Amino acid sequence: MGSSLPPKEANLFKIIVKSYETKQYKKGLKAADSILKKFPDHGETLSMKGLTLNCMDRKSEAYELVRRGLKNDLKSHVCWHVYGLLYRSDREYREAIKCYRNALRIDPDNIEILRDLSLLQAQMRDLSGFVETRQQLLTLKPNHRMNWIGFAVAHHLSSNSSKAIEVLEAYEGTLEDDYPPENERYEHGEMLLYKISLLEECGMLDRALEEMHKMESKIVDKLSFREQMACILLKLSRFDEAEKIYRSLLFMNPDNYKYLIAVQKCLGLYSENGQYSADDVERLSALYKSLKEEYSWSSAVKRIPLDFLEGAKFQEAADSYVRPLLTKGVPSLFSDLSPLYEHPGKANILEQLFLKLEDSIRTSGCFPGSLQMEPPSTLMWTLLLVSQHYDRRSQYDTALDKIDEAILHTPTVIDLYSIKGNILQHAGNFSAAAALANEARSMDLADRYLNSECVMQMLQADQVGLAEKTAVLFTKDGDQHNNLHDMQCMWYELASGESYFRQGDLGRALKNFLAVEKHYTDMTEDQFDFHSYCLRKMTLRAYVSMLKFQDRLHAHEYFQKAAAGAIRCYMKLHDSPSKSSTEENDEMSKLPAAQRKKLRQKQKKAEARAKREAEEKQEDEITSSNSSKSGKKQQSRPVDLDPRGEKLVQVEDPLAEATKYLKLLQNSSSDSLETHIFSFELNMRKQKVLLAFQAVKQLIRLDGNNPDSHRCLIRFFHKINSLPAPGTDSEKLIWNVLEAERPDLRQLHGKSLVEVNSNFLEKHNASLTHRAAAAEMMYLLEPDKKLQAIKLIEDSTNSTASGNGVLGPIKEWGIQDCINVHKLLDTVFAEQDVANRWKIRCAEYFPCSTYFEGARSATSYIADSSFESSTENGNVLNPEAKIKEGDAGSLNGTVHIVDDLSNLSMR
């Protein structure tokens, strides 16, 4: 390095490099400048200066200098390496890899560059390149532990586990017998466990076991050792030995479901789908009975039998499970039991049980058949459980009555208010739900969970501004105002995005969805540091499982939701390009003049308020950063130039943007119907016939009975049939493909689309969503049958679903399905009267729903709203108007109660 320089300057060059490594950038810059004074064209110095400037946030200068340096000295590996580092710092890994390769061409054995290259290859999953680089590193420095391990991991990642084992064994061969020294015992043990997991992966179970016996003394992580050993024994069908170890593990933690299931497996008492023969149930009961005697404090051994028991035995077990928890007061009891509602019949048994308990507590103060008086709180907890039960069964009125009774009994239990909020949300009254959640929050202002719950409900009710203010109560961190984004608070961003989308603010919606997408990009980035760290620390099992997790990262639910949200925004942008003022005027002109005026004023006010708020915020930030002495040192946060996402809305080609996210979904969530519905919608809009057809095929493959799959199928072929005969060659080609594929679709087999549609209807005649889909398609195929289609929807019956016994005698229709049907009638069929009829009908099914304006939707659900407002506004109540307490009659025998104040004047 710096070889072409005279000694004095060569020394200065060393200083630059050293200063860069020690982050003393100013010093390095000085040294660079003094070299450049004499040798203004010295390539490596120019490059190093650029790299230094890059770290001082002077990006554009950095790139210019580094490029100039390279131009002046193309033969220098330093210049190429620096160029690569620059790209790496900007996460342009592909470019960086190219630069490193050029550097290595000049200096093939440069360990530093090889190591940097290997990290990038791991990050980019260039696995064959990774193996190659790792091999070179090992050849160059075989006495380095990390190089052996790196080579083995590289083989493992490129699906060559047996080779990885060989490398690890070769490495072991280089070790002395008394290895490891005391301070490396953990690392060595991890390496051994990693090797054993590799053996297991390759199916070499006997060898793995042998290895474990041989190395037992050298493995530090005893718990993993035992779990691994038991797992291998189980795989080898050596059940007795495996069971013995699992039992010893249970002794350490009898609440670990994995151990309990493993013991069941050892005894041949495990089935994936939870179905057991009567004989097996008998044996399982005996197993858990004995476990219960051994581990009376374990809740898992008490809870698991509820899953496999049936009928009277289930009722008995549920009874004895629930009682002590009601006495103790466990707010999470219902969510613990709620998976049982999936089992047919169990919900009914639970209902009978709960009601029996409630009745007994209410009348005698004891559980049925017991003489022991329950504490007073038991009635309240029982009422809560009963309420949640009815909520689960969509019987919201009963649920609300029960929860109100519980609140009346003990008005200080916060959970009651939260649950009531949830019930109201399910029943379709979002603003009441938010009010309840806010009441719960107000009862313990130090509880972050209650705060978050409340924020979520507010967003659900489209109170975004209020939600943000509430959320910020818990995010203020010194000077930092709002770090929700920095904390990757994705549930919040998703819910705000959805809310903005509902309100038609596509800019802000997109901003939130894209923010979530960015978090996932960051997470992918975040693995970079671990490529070197984990190899050094030898946490290999965790490292490899982290890499595998990263490979599936975008399949995560939050990412799916964000991508779906973004795609919906872009499609809407495409369908109604930039909510132009003309369109808005159109909408407004429909309104009477007075209302129009009001609306305009409202908009203006809202705009002014938003502007004011933004200004205030900025001012706040300025003052707060001024007030902190270290203000300058702190990285000044980049100002958000597009807080309302206006630029995001102005994309050239929304469908192209949407396609980017669709591709991510197709890669990671190809088993989700939604992915292919988006693919269908996008490609239909883009006129990509074959891709749309692909989507239809995927939908049929996943679930041909789904109403949306059916819609896509019909819409696709209806569209194809209406196209003019193919003209160009490529069109003919597409045509031929479709003709060839068509017979493969079972649904279509020699039938007309009308027939296909009526077959579908016949098959799913009883289901509202299917009927709606069939009606919509009927109208599409034969517009003159509009009335018939509407009748099809209106003739649907909301039968009680007692037949399947899962949820007992409750109405079948879900509130969201009914809302969708209403929208269908309102927009697609454009029949106001019919839609209104539907609305009135649904208002009866869902009296709490604000959407359908049901009878109970306007009720105030806050126990005492005047109380709320008076305290919050700090109104001092007029003392004259107050009655004094102490009136025993009206107090229900309230004891004593002492008076108070107000009559200060009298003293």
Place this chain on the structure above:
Amino acid sequence: MGAGEGEAAGSKEKSGGGVVARTSLDGLRDKNVMQLKKLNTALFPVRYNDKYYQDAIASKDFSKLAYYSDICVGAIACRLEKKEGGAVCVYIMTLGVLAPYRGLGLGTKLLNHVFDLCVKQNISEIYLHVQTNNDDAIAFYKKFGFEITETIYQYYKNITPPDCYVLTKFIGQSATKK
């Protein structure tokens, strides 16, 4: 609770054999003051103003929430007052326990807490107002050594009888508990 129900017998008598529920006291803060508001709404036909809550919080350890197996079921709210001559006395603004949780000794626990604190801080006088016909309450407080020291006529505006007693307990260094 309920005066004359054998409060002094301790805090566990009602919850039947074996089931021993935990009772505890917690301080009143602005973060949990809503609990007291909920209690008062349920217990008293009066809506207390902000000053009441400020006074209660300002009295620090004198105002307490009572918990029964982690549920807030009762409270004592006090105000510290300066008498002429500089001595401090305690005025009990409210004391109450939710109906289902009476008879468990929580009222006693709250009251005893205030007595103990008075001893520690050398406060010798505790007083409160009670409507003249509220016999239960008067009996309850008498059991704890309160005495009627004054009758104020026309104290209440909207209820009959409009008169109240002032009940006072003077704390000597020895007699901390009843």
